[in-house]
Amino acid sequence: MNILNLFKVSLKAVANNKMRSFLSMLGIIIGVAAVIIMMSIGQGSKESIRAELSTMGTNLLTIRPGADMRGGVRQDPSSMQTLKMADYERILREKKFVTKVSPEVTASGQVIYGNNNTNTSMYGESVDYLDIKQWTVEEGECFTEEDIKKAAKVVVVGTTIVKELFGENVDPIGKTIRFKSIPMRIVGVLKSKGYNSWGMDQDNVMIAPYTTVMKRIAAQTWFSSIVCSAVTEELSDAAIEELTQILRDNHKLKDDADDDFTIRSQAEMMETMSSTMDTVTIILVVAAAFSLLVAGIGIMNIMLVSVTERTKEIGLRMAVGATGPVISLQFLIESVLISVTGGLLGVIVGVGASTAVSSFGMPSSVPAWSIYVSFLVCVFIGVLFGYIPAQKAANMDPIEAIRHE
Numbered sequence: 001m002n003i004l005n006l007f008k009v010s011l012k013a014v015a016n017n018k019m020r021s022f023l024s025m026l027g028i029i030i031g032v033a034a035v036i037i038m039m040s041i042g043q044g045s046k047e048s049i050r051a052e053l054s055t056m057g058t059n060l061l062t063i064r065p066g067a068d069m070r071g072g073v074r075q076d077p078s079s080m081q082t083l084k085m086a087d088y089e090r091i092l093r094e095k096k097f098v099t100k101v102s103p104e105v106t107a108s109g110q111v112i113y114g115n116n117n118t119n120t121s122m123y124g125e126s127v128d129y130l131d132i133k134q135w136t137v138e139e140g141e142c143f144t145e146e147d148i149k150k151a152a153k154v155v156v157v158g159t160t161i162v163k164e165l166f167g168e169n170v171d172p173i174g175k176t177i178r179f180k181s182i183p184m185r186i187v188g189v190l191k192s193k194g195y196n197s198w199g200m201d202q203d204n205v206m207i208a209p210y211t212t213v214m215k216r217i218a219a220q221t222w223f224s225s226i227v228c229s230a231v232t233e234e235l236s237d238a239a240i241e242e243l244t245q246i247l248r249d250n251h252k253l254k255d256d257a258d259d260d261f262t263i264r265s266q267a268e269m270m271e272t273m274s275s276t277m278d279t280v281t282i283i284l285v286v287a288a289a290f291s292l293l294v295a296g297i298g299i300m301n302i303m304l305v306s307v308t309e310r311t312k313e314i315g316l317r318m319a320v321g322a323t324g325p326v327i328s329l330q331f332l333i334e335s336v337l338i339s340v341t342g343g344l345l346g347v348i349v350g351v352g353a354s355t356a357v358s359s360f361g362m363p364s365s366v367p368a369w370s371i372y373v374s375f376l377v378c379v380f381i382g383v384l385f386g387y388i389p390a391q392k393a394a395n396m397d398p399i400e401a402i403r404h405e
Helices: 003-016 018-055 077-081 085-094 145-150 159-166 210-218 236-250 266-309 311-319 324-359 368-394 398-403
Strands: 060-065 098-113 116-125 137-140 154-157 176-179 182-190 205-209 225-230 261-265
Touching: 003 018, 003 324, 018 266, 018 324, 018 368, 060 236, 085 098, 085 225, 085 236, 098 159, 098 210, 098 236, 116 159, 116 210, 145 210, 154 176, 159 182, 159 205, 182 205, 205 210, 225 236, 236 261, 261 266, 266 311, 266 324, 266 368, 311 324, 311 398, 324 368
Parallel strands: 116 205, 154 182
Antiparallel strands: 060 225, 060 261, 098 116, 098 176, 098 225, 137 182, 154 205, 176 182
16 A cells, blocks of 8 residues: 555544544644744744844943952942042043943932922933933933033933923923932933833933032942943954953052953843843743643554554454554554644644734744744654554554454
């Protein structure tokens, strides 16, 4: 009997038990759909995070005070005050692989206008900050170098601040608001960026001259961090080496002393986030794949029942010349048919569910290779879990099989 005839016989056998076959497929459908959905959410989240980090510039460098923490060791508070004005000024003088630099001082609190108030974060920055972080002033203008020299009480605000304090259709430019009892005049409004992948409102922000925040609000002499922009992404490593040498010299660190600061590149952050998302995706896929294992056991169980029910048929076919390998192949084909059909339906359900998920705002992207892998896995499951029932059928004694009631 040729393969085509065997396929027809197997297809007929599967069709004769529609409900049983469908229930066997159901586990495969659920398993494959779950795997594809988990992979699409993981891939979509990774792409979303990478895209978001890329919008900040792939050549972004961030210098933070304190040594790189290992094993959750708590650092002395004084080690978090190592970035001073002298460091910023020396970087400005000696930089070769860095184009823009902005010291950063942060403060959180309540901003008030009239009877309205909201909680927000204040960032003290230089005029380079908007270019480094790719912010755009949509209304008004940014503060100037002169404002920084005078520690002027001026501020650029996000659209969320405008909506919370002034409502709709109100021009906030020139109006005075209060942050921690300090009056601040609004000189500009930032273009809206919306929420990021972590659910944080990027427009709930205020940016002022760093001297203003240091002297009038935070009352400190050190920087929370220093953000820089390398000439190009390819020169980020050279820029990190340059900054490291400048800061070590400025802090008078000995050759065998550890850095009292940490420099991170945007590319490094992207790789870290991608690695984390890959790990999470693998865990989710492995969890979903267990349902495929259970589905495979279900297929084997159904095929064993089918072999038992069709014992007499198997004996008659052997009596008229069918060999053991032919009988075995027929049941293997039936098992693979059930598995692959369930897999194809699972792919359709998985892709459809992923599309539905993305319509609700959750990042989702179905990798094409996941569909091919799902198909191959289904073939493998069909062969693996159909082998034992197929061998049982092939090893039957024809005479005993014919006598079976």
